[in-house]
Amino acid sequence: MSAELLRAREHFIQGMSRISHFWGFSKAMGAIYGAIYLSENPVSLDELVGQVGVSKGAVSTNVRTLERLGMVHKQIQLGDRKDYYIAETDFWKIVRGVLREREQSEFDQALRTVGESMVLVEGVDEDVATAVFYRERMQAMQSFFNNLDNLVGMLIALEDLRSKSVQGLFGKKET
Amino acid sequence: MSAELLRAREHFIQGMSRISHFWGFSKAMGAIYGAIYLSENPVSLDELVGQVGVSKGAVSTNVRTLERLGMVHKQIQLGDRKDYYIAETDFWKIVRGVLREREQSEFDQALRTVGESMVLVEGVDEDVATAVFYRERMQAMQSFFNNLDNLVGMLIALEDLRSKSVQGLFGKKET
DNA sequence: TAATACGTTTAGTATAAACTAAACATATTA
DNA sequence: TAATATGTTTAGTTTATACTAAACGTATTA
Numbered sequence: 001m002s003a004e005l006l007r008a009r010e011h012f013i014q015g016m017s018r019i020s021h022f023w024g025f026s027k028a029m030g031a032i033y034g035a036i037y038l039s040e041n042p043v044s045l046d047e048l049v050g051q052v053g054v055s056k057g058a059v060s061t062n063v064r065t066l067e068r069l070g071m072v073h074k075q076i077q078l079g080d081r082k083d084y085y086i087a088e089t090d091f092w093k094i095v096r097g098v099l100r101e102r103e104q105s106e107f108d109q110a111l112r113t114v115g116e117s118m119v120l121v122e123g124v125d126e127d128v129a130t131a132v133f134y135r136e137r138m139q140a141m142q143s144f145f146n147n148l149d150n151l152v153g154m155l156i157a158l159e160d161l162r163s164k165s166v167q168g169l170f171g172k173k174e175t
Numbered sequence: 176m177s178a179e180l181l182r183a184r185e186h187f188i189q190g191m192s193r194i195s196h197f198w199g200f201s202k203a204m205g206a207i208y209g210a211i212y213l214s215e216n217p218v219s220l221d222e223l224v225g226q227v228g229v230s231k232g233a234v235s236t237n238v239r240t241l242e243r244l245g246m247v248h249k250q251i252q253l254g255d256r257k258d259y260y261i262a263e264t265d266f267w268k269i270v271r272g273v274l275r276e277r278e279q280s281e282f283d284q285a286l287r288t289v290g291e292s293m294v295l296v297e298g299v300d301e302d303v304a305t306a307v308f309y310r311e312r313m314q315a316m317q318s319f320f321n322n323l324d325n326l327v328g329m330l331i332a333l334e335d336l337r338s339k340s341v342q343g344l345f346g347k348k349e350t
Numbered sequence: 351t352a353a354t355a356c357g358t359t360t361a362g363t364a365t366a367a368a369c370t371a372a373a374c375a376t377a378t379t380a
Numbered sequence: 381t382a383a384t385a386t387g388t389t390t391a392g393t394t395t396a397t398a399c400t401a402a403a404c405g406t407a408t409t410a
Binding site: 220231235236239257 | 356
């Protein structure tokens with residue numbers, strides 16, 4: 001492969017690493033996704049080890065996470081014991097997967113914790129003024145998380161619509 | 176303050192730590208915000224040291240970040256050299272601030288990197304098939320980031336509307 | 351001017367995350 | 381059955397992050 005293409009690939013993969021890290025995943029995971037994404041053919045684990053330059057163990061665990069998130073798909077080929085991977089290219093589907101897998105459970109946790117705190121404030125009959133204040137604030141916070149939850153739900157729904165070929169909603173700056 | 180309230184406060188603050196960490200900030204930052212959020216009166220840096228249980232240096236840097244994000248506001252009181260902090264309670268405003276400060280710059284970076292990679296692919300006249308493939312894939316990725324960018328812009332706009340008292344859009348599950 | 355009260359910065363340290371190398375389990379082939 | 385090829389798990393190490401303790405700078409007071 002020409003030096004230019006190699007550099008382009010390298011640069012792109014670096015960018016994927018950075019984004020991955022930003023979203024709270026490991027850099028290697030982003031790099032691995034990038035490598036798979038820029039492959040015309042399904043990629044084996046050992047090829048990834050060579051291309052990305054991390055150990056087999058790291059590739060194994062990272063690729064498993066990628067699969068769980070629906071970012072790559074395993075492809076077993078007949079008469080070949082290797083696992084091959086291809087990239088999911090519907091990014092909105094990926095966003096849905098990540099939101100469902102991570103954000104939703106975190107949001108639920110947040111809601112639960114705030115709710116539990118509110119329960120703890122119930123039945124306090126000393127420090128009345130402070131208790132009232134706590135209730136108000138916690139209530140406001142809970143309300144926010146509920147709304148955020150709804151908003152994420154709306155986004156997922158919108159993306160579901162979009163994936164069903166309703167076009168034009170998000171295309172303003174499309175290049 | 177009663178033991179119940181203290182426990183409620185503690186639990187709430189723990190939750191804020193967790194959320195903070197989830198969003199890629201330090202746990203201490205969330206705890207500090209929680210402590211300020213649950214204070215009826217403006218809180219000084221030294222009070223925070225006592226309440227949250229981290230060092231003065233850590234409080235100093237974390238509270239500065241909180242202020243930069245618009246999550247707390249400094250309040251200087253006449254004839255008092257201490258800085259006091261109060262919590263921003265408009266969470267959508269906070270979301271806007273965080274989006275603007277962090278996500279936007281990251282999105283821009285992502286767009287730039289992908290763009291640069293595409294430039295590197297331009298003018299490759301060997302490996303034509305591969306170059307075409309790279310261009311397609313990178314193009315699709317860039318398109319996605321553009322759309323994401325637009326979507327975030329839409330959200331900020333929606334929240335701006337909401338903050339101008341257009342009600343009912345996000346209230347479905349409000350408690 | 352010295353002493354005090356504050357917030358900030360810095361050098362060093364602790365901790366958590368993610369990696370490597372190697373052992374391992376399992377399936378396939380010779 | 382032994383040897384090989386594969387993916388996974390584990391123990392240990394590296395690295396990045398966030399903290400602590402203390403020095404520092406600056407403003408205020410005595």
